[in-house]
Amino acid sequence: MAIQVPVVRVGVAAIVQDAQGRMVMGIRRGSHGEGRLQLPGGHLEVGESYFTCAERETLEETGLVVKAERFLTLTEDIFSPTQHYITIFVLCRLVDETQQPQVMEPEKCESWTWKSWADIRAVIAAEHGETKVFLPIVNLLKGYPNIEALTAGGGSRYSLN
Numbered sequence: 001m002a003i004q005v006p007v008v009r010v011g012v013a014a015i016v017q018d019a020q021g022r023m024v025m026g027i028r029r030g031s032h033g034e035g036r037l038q039l040p041g042g043h044l045e046v047g048e049s050y051f052t053c054a055e056r057e058t059l060e061e062t063g064l065v066v067k068a069e070r071f072l073t074l075t076e077d078i079f080s081p082t083q084h085y086i087t088i089f090v091l092c093r094l095v096d097e098t099q100q101p102q103v104m105e106p107e108k109c110e111s112w113t114w115k116s117w118a119d120i121r122a123v124i125a126a127e128h129g130e131t132k133v134f135l136p137i138v139n140l141l142k143g144y145p146n147i148e149a150l151t152a153g154g155g156s157r158y159s160l161n
Contacts (some may be wrong), residue, residue, distance in 0.1 A: 004080040004082045005082070006081065006084065007084070008085070008086060008087050009043060009084070009085050009086075009088040010043065010044040010050075010085070010087075010088065010094065011041060011042065011043060011044070011077075012041050012042065012043075012044050012050050012053040012057060012087070012088045012090060013038075013039040013040070013041035013054075013087055013088070013089050013090070013136055013137075014039055014040045014041050014054040014055075014057060014066065014068070014090055014092045014095060015039060015072065015090065015091050015092065015151055016039075016040060016062075016066050016092045016093075017091075017093075017094075017151065018097070018114055019097060020114075020116075021114055021116060021148070021151070021152065022114035022116045022119075023039065023076070023114065023115055023117075024039070024040055024058075024062055024064065024101050024112055024113075024114065025037050025038065025039065025113060025115040025120070026038050026039075026040070026046045026061070026062075026101075026103075026110070026111060026112045026113075027109065027110035027111055028108070028109065028110075028134060029106070029108055029109055029110045030108055031106065032079055033079075033082060033135065035053070035132070035135065036131070036132055036133055036134040036135075037115070037120065037123060037132060037133045038109070038112060038134040038137070039089075039134075039137065040054075040057055040061045041053075041054065041057050041058075041087075042057040042060075042061075044088070046139060050068075050070045050071070050088045050090060051068035051090060052068070053092040054066070054068040054092055055067065055068050055092070058092060060105065061108065061109060061112075062101035062102060062103075062104060062112050063101065063102040063104050064094060064099050064101055065094075065095040065096065065097055065099065065101075066093060066094055066095060067092060067093050068091075068092045069090075069091055069093055070090070070091040071088065071089075071090060071091075071152060072089040072091050072151070073089050073091065073140070073143065073144065073150075074086055074087060074088045074089065075087045075089070075136050075139040075140055075143065076123040076139070077135045077139055078134045085136065085145070087136035087139075087140075089140060091151060095156050100126075101113075115123060117141075117147055117148050117151075120133060120137065120141070121141065124138065124141070125148055
């Protein structure tokens, strides 16, 4: 039996919004948090910026070409005694507003759809807890109950350029 060594990992989550302010959300598959709503994202690679990671992971997972434009915040997410993540949330804009997300990695994601913050809160409320929403998103909503104000208008409104 292999012993799991505790490490802290860095995850990046891309908040990609459509013109109505809804975000690309998927259902996790084949990993911790399976069956829960997630944003596109993944592990930060050595030497990679978190903006590049958000763009790469979104393309790999959804087929959407995005431009990362603003660091939003980070959360500390302790899944178990051996699974501890720091998740960086990045606001991104669609390069082409007509694009629709596709399942590019079916072993990692069941489906992609557009959901609002209200939709996500409704899922949490319906489950009387956090069971159907991935922990970093739950922690984001706990830390930023007015998240809509921070993400209004998508990434371009908050461009660092």
